[in-house]
Amino acid sequence: MQQSRANHYVxxxxxxxxxxxxxxxxxKKPVLWVYERGRPHRLSTPKHEAYEKDLYTFEDVSGEMSSxxxxxxxxxxxxxxxxxxxxxxxxxxPDSERYDMAVFMSLLFVRGPTxxxxxxxxxxxxxKDRAQQLARDDAxxxxxxxxxxxxxxxxxAEEVRQYVLEGNxxxxxxxxxxxxxxxxxxWDHLSPILFKMQWQxxxxxxxxxxxxxxxxxxxxxxxxxxxxxxxxxxxTPMVEVYLPVNRTVCLRLSExxxxxxxAISNLQVRQINRAIAICARRFLYAPExxxxxxxxxxxxxxxxxxxxNAFIHPGAVESG
Numbered sequence: 001m002q003q004s005r006a007n008h009y010v011x012x013x014x015x016x017x018x019x020x021x022x023x024x025x026x027x028k029k030p031v032l033w034v035y036e037r038g039r040p041h042r043l044s045t046p047k048h049e050a051y052e053k054d055l056y057t058f059e060d061v062s063g064e065m066s067s068x069x070x071x072x073x074x075x076x077x078x079x080x081x082x083x084x085x086x087x088x089x090x091x092x093x094p095d096s097e098r099y100d101m102a103v104f105m106s107l108l109f110v111r112g113p114t115x116x117x118x119x120x121x122x123x124x125x126x127x128k129d130r131a132q133q134l135a136r137d138d139a140x141x142x143x144x145x146x147x148x149x150x151x152x153x154x155x156x157a158e159e160v161r162q163y164v165l166e167g168n169x170x171x172x173x174x175x176x177x178x179x180x181x182x183x184x185x186x187w188d189h190l191s192p193i194l195f196k197m198q199w200q201x202x203x204x205x206x207x208x209x210x211x212x213x214x215x216x217x218x219x220x221x222x223x224x225x226x227x228x229x230x231x232x233x234x235x236t237p238m239v240e241v242y243l244p245v246n247r248t249v250c251l252r253l254s255e256x257x258x259x260x261x262x263a264i265s266n267l268q269v270r271q272i273n274r275a276i277a278i279c280a281r282r283f284l285y286a287p288e289x290x291x292x293x294x295x296x297x298x299x300x301x302x303x304x305x306x307x308x309n310a311f312i313h314p315g316a317v318e319s320g
Contacts, residue, residue: 032285198253
């Protein structure tokens with residue numbers, strides 16, 4: 001069966017958990033309110049959000065076009081039942097389901113445009129570093145460059161060497177296959193880190209709902225001053241990792257959380273929602289039309305850029 005070319009980087013089943021079911025007979029499809037900074041909010045459906053054409057397609061070594069969409073679909077199918085279990089206030093994670101969720105969350109962190117751009121930027125920085133290491137070895141650089149120059153021409157070896165050493169350039173890594181390989185390696189590395197953390201299921205019981213965004217996994221490091229730094233690394237001591245699960249449930253992973261459920265207040269839900277807005281890439285998704293949500297997103301939304309002010313050392317966005 002031919003796979004869809006519309007590759008969702010936030011799964012449709014996940015977005016449905018934040019959707020509104022219109023009151024009609026027969027019931028219509030679930031709908032989402034979509035918020036974007038500086039633009040009017042609009043009505044949509046999970047099917048029409050958070051996807052890009054051929055996002056997971058690449059050219060393999062034989063020159064044929066391949067896709068990892070099938071692998072992603074299998075990971076989603078294992079995690080989807082766990083999302084339903086999380087609605088039970090008495091649910092306790094068995095290791096098998098916590099593992100499935102750890103893999104799903106790791107993949108969710110890297111599979112979207114934010115994660116793939118971060119991988120591409122990281123690979124480009126690695127290539128630049130390697131080029132500068134080579135340029136510091138004058139004799140080796142000249143020998144390698146002159147071999148290439150015989151066939152291609154170009155400026156002198158010393159001109160190129162000085163340009164490389166000055167570093168006033170950026171290497172852009174555009175290979176889809178290399179980026180996807182980096183994505184697979186990143187989620188394989190991150191899964192056991194998340195699995196070993198303490199997991200806590202947060203339930204909103206005061207009527208305030210959670211919303212989500214197009215980059216749902218976020219990290220923060222709380223401070224003694226009542227502020228938090230966002231976009232800190234997963235191995236940072238005392239880091240907290242969040243995933244809004246649906247309108248009434250959110251996961252919190254940390255070194256200190258108890259592996260249990262906890263009811264949280266409307267104020268705590270609003271604080272988490274503010275963090276969700278800050279860590280969004282471009283879109284916020286909610287089950288209702290709200291000028292308050294629109295104003296919040298216009299004010300604080302989309303502050304993180306991975307590799308620029310987040311997931312670097314040092315560097316993180318701080319918010320009160």
